Amino acid sequence: MAAHPLALDLALTIRHDGRGGVADDLQHPDGLAAWIREHADALDAVPGAARSAADGDTLAAVRDLRAAVRALFARAVPGDPSPADARRLLPVDTALRRLNAAAAAAPAVPHLAWPDGADPVAGWRPVGPASASVREALCAALAQDAIAFLAGPDRSRLRACHAPRCVRYFLKEHPRQEWCKPACGNRARVARHHQRHHA
Template identity: 60%
Template structure:
């Protein structure tokens, strides 16, 4: 099973075709749908998505996202942060304290398991039964894992026109979150080079 990533949480704020941004978590239906689609979460959480998606939980998830986005902006500095909320981020110390407090709401103990035909391994054990607490703590731990690990050095805010997403670079030359953003950025650069006031377009080559 693929690990839950904090990028999925922060990217619930995204660009839409009319030039603005949309929030996938703006409604209870959107929150329930987003939880159900997280295959990385235990089925005890995703299966209860409709039942647990109330305004209190939505507010807590959005506030956690706000803290994580502030810490993402710190991680990509001095590069640009996502323009979606770059001017109204939480102070760094407040964001850090909130993230750690949410992660600490679910006490987890490592448990050793050792199959007869294989090597030993460990897995977390939680005594928490409230799926709301488990969801929030899992999202917070995902952010802590990313920000405290090597992926932090590859975290970027996409700089394509109108894009507000964060991404983790998959290779050294990656500049944008997806190919369509790269195409849009190159087209914008081309337009700027050829339509900037005071510049003379290059002469067409002679036949």
């Protein structure tokens, strides 16, 4: 199971590449297939999802959904979104329509699994016979997770990292946390130091 909510892990497939640019882990179908395999437990209601990821249409649909999720994350965070991300965000109404349409494409209901010796795990199961394509089922599962996250209590902990060039979102773990990871904190301090001494 992923350490983060699935929707956050999807948003984090766009990140700072460490060289001043942005990396996209879902640039190619094999990247999506690898991401799905890493999140197999969370996506167990979508059999065949990793195989379907080799399809360019599935990749495009997931990337479109990711754009909607990132736009809604930008709306959810206190203050402004990351300056490095702001120019690429969808309008909120477009993002909402896209997210809701994906969630409705394969109706599902909550499902609880409780393996022996483990904590209970909530997931989603399709309603009725599986009539949706694997692509629709995958996007629906991702959209339903994003809706649950955005309407849930963890949304209040969601933050955009404001380190130079960072486009990541993170869940604030403690009151003084300002960046998604220590490297971003170091980069932000260096940038402030440079700005002060060259002003």
